[in-house]
Amino acid sequence: MVPPPVVTGISPKEGPPGTRITIRGEFLGIKAQDLIGLKICGCDCTLLAEWKSPNKVIARSGSCKGRGDIIVTTLSGGQGTSTVQFRGYHETIGPMKESAVWVEEAPVQSFAWGRRALSPTNYQQEDPLGLSVEGNVKKFPEDELFELYGDASGELTSEKFHPGMFLLQHHHATSLDDLKAGLAYLRRKVNSQKEGQLSFLKANVGSVMEQLDTIILLKDQFENDLKNYGTNPMEQLETAIKESMIEANKLFDDILARRDRADATRNALSVMHRYKFLFCMPINVERNIKNGNYDLVINDYARVKNLFKNTEVEVFKKVLREIEYRIETLREVLRKKLEEVPFSLEDQKKIIRNLINLEAEGDPAWDGIVSYANHLEKSIKTCTTEYLESESREDDLKISLAIKSNVSTPMSIKQFKLTKNEENNTPVKVQCIEALCDIVMEQLPDLWRLGQSYFTGQLHVTVDAKKQRPFKNLVLSSIQNAVNAMKASCDSSLEASWFLYSLKRIRQIYASLIHLDLPSDALDIFGKFIFELRLQCLVGLFKQTVDKILLLKCKETWEIEYLDGDGGITKMPLYFEEMVMEVSKLARETAIICGPREAPLLENLNHQTLYYNEIKATFAAFARCLQQLAFNCNEDIIDDEFTMVPQLTSSSTVYKNKDIKPHGLTWEQRLLISLSNIRYTLKVLLPRIEENLKFQGYPDLSTTVGYNSDWTQLKTLDTAVLNAYLERRCDPLVGIIEPNVYIGNLDWNSNLQIVHVKPYVQEILANIIAVHAEVRHVSPCLLERVLSHIVESVTEELARLILCISYRFSSSGIIQARTDILLMKKALENYCSPRAENFLDEALKAIPQPVTKEDAQKIDMILTKVTTLMQLQLSCLMNNIDNVNTTLKKIGYNQLTAL
């Protein structure tokens, strides 16, 4: 068995790939076939290994790099070892280095798809002086070099190579000794290249041989070709080359085309990817518009604009056009939105901002304001027409719910109103006002704020200060419109309570508008309207009261309540007072009271007059009410009463009259009660009401024009009622005097024993007492007024009768007559007006004086006697009520009735 191979020597011990290496050692194979493996630096070189002897093998290094063992493997000895090592390196070749192989000196081009250059040996510089350049840190200044050598170059390969420049550039800091050594080295080198051609050939004999072989081969080939193709094969060659080129191209055409396509696609893809944002934009815009993400759209648009505004690329332009088109539609949509749909202020602002950001033409902010104002106006218009329609329809069909609101008026409000209408029977006009209020409340502030934002520059547009005026006009006209519409609905056909309701609503708006800092002329439109409304309210309230007062008569129960000092009245005056107070209070709290920014209502004289008239009207109404109570209720029976008058011969008949009302009162009683009511109203209520109104802050009534004439019409009524009563009571009373005087053939000429006053006197007194009682029953305050009239009439009649006596009085006749008259005078003393007294005195004058002294005494005597006898009757006519009572106690009620 042969030992394994050992490599102990190597020549050379280092070199570039392809270096011819002599390997020496032991047991390197007993023959050439025994050598089966050679590895240098891990690189298999078996193929080029040449076995020379068991001690020597010649090989060529592979493309290994770095230090490594030389491992020889033989069949006989197996894998060997190595005591020496080979170092492979990649040689650098330069102008100072001879090379037997062809080296590309031009800088190696790197090909498009980054393949390495085919040649493994790169052309690199080496110092021609064989000196290390490492130490030469210090550089010679570049500008000085330029100064010295101009455009010469220190590069060895350059055509303008200048050795001086080279030395300064590379060996600026090298010592002279080293430079000398370098020069010697260079010289040796040049010499060796000149003379050592043999050694060079020896060193590269392999390459030279190869080249020689190739040249011989070429020569053979050429000679052969000359035989085959003639002396000038160029044409054939050319066609062949062309053909082969075509073939080659054919081979690669497809691939190249595919590659081109792939490249194009890749390019397109990368462009697409790079400008994904742009290409996706139209879709994104579309989607964002659909989702209402306008901000995103704006952002994207701005970005695109910024990036591609000035693009020249056709595709981009196309996309841009598409985007532009979409944006334009968006602008349209936004503009329409701005015009049509009622939005909240914020939405509105947003749309405007969006439009501005989208660089919409014109002044979208101003357009927004105008369209907002238009919308407000339209809302008002549709609202009014709708409600008016519904009103008319309601009038016709009484179906208000049938109205379909398909217009822009807020549905909810309307629906709400309609249902409310069903429940509360709110008049359509009031609904209309409410709806208008809602519209104003909803839209006007927004309009105003929009305008404010516009002028304060919050909308980010250039503010057109000239628009201030038109804007104000817009607001004013909007308000005017709203007010006009409301006014149209607030006609007098409305009930006062609805007026109040509307007033309240409108005041609410007013208050909120005041908070808005609207210009004062805008507010004034509302203020004026409110003022009018307040007046209307005032009037309406009083009108309502008047109506109620007129209806008071139905409430009359004729139950008398006695008041100290004022006699008996019914509830009427109190009702009246209550109503007046109520309405004045209500009016004060609603119409009169001044809200914010409201003027006092009753400062103006005209308005005062209006108020006076209303008060007057209430009184007049009350007067009318009382009048109706006093007269009209009995109109149908008046005739009957009158027919009964002749029968009224006895005072008792008055009470037994069949004409007794359900209340148990006769007309006369009612007249009296009315009289008392009127009196109470005039005397007590009027001052009290006056006072109260004044206290409540109403203007003083006493300054009213015509205050002193009978503005309440109560005095006139009073007279009328009194007259009616007197007519009822006096006429029969007076009428029966004459027949009574002559009952029983009274003859003032006869001489009869006179013991008493004549029956007619008693009759008269009894009748008066009856009236007295009747009046007193109602109110003692009326006694004097009523009775004095009656007494006047009675005394006038008496005087007439006495004066009519044409014949002579007998002495007893004188006595009788005088006694009668004197008794009358005494009895009626309390109710005698001067005129009545005059009548009585006239009567007495007409009666002759008593004939004798006895006669006179007799008169006195009889008078005394009769006074005693008739004490009860006489005391009835006394003012002192206690007298009557004591007398009544003395005599008893039976006697009275007997009278």
Next chain:
Amino acid sequence: MSKKPGAAQALHKVIMVGSGGVGKSALTLQFMYDEFVQDYEPTKADSYRKKVVLDGEEVQIDILDTAGQEDYAAIRDNYFRSGEGFLCVFSITEDDSFQATQEFREQILRVKNDENIPFLLVGNKSDLQEKRKVSLAEAQGRSQQWGVPYVETSAKTRENVDKVFFDLMREIRSRKIEDKAASNGRGKDRAKRKKKKCIIL
């Protein structure tokens, strides 16, 4: 073949220097493989290593055969640095090569910075006495001046071939022992010695 643990084996690094064509490679190959190469193939740098028995001790000798050609002068510095002993060869038939030994000596001393580096001046091609150009006295004079031994060899006849290598290895070995003792004992000894020599010279 005897196999001893390699780690314990001493390794002596010998470097062949001298002008081109003086027979460095011929000497090396004769020593290594007992063959004489008639053809001249300029060397770049060859490496040889084998086991030898030096005075009964098995050691390894590493021979670096360098290029005599001036082409490779630049790379000599690096090689010299690793050498422990030098065989400075000239051909007795070529005076230029003898003159060049001065230059080699200086370069070695410069690189190694050591006056006592193991060094033999070798005059080769002693078989070609008829072509002698460098006299023995001349060569001995120089070797004495340097303080190194002078030996004449023939790569062709193998005269003194083993001697120069073994003599150098011995010198190297003794230097190593000296160095070891110096570094074990007084560290500054070598520097001192060097200085002394300088003074003597």
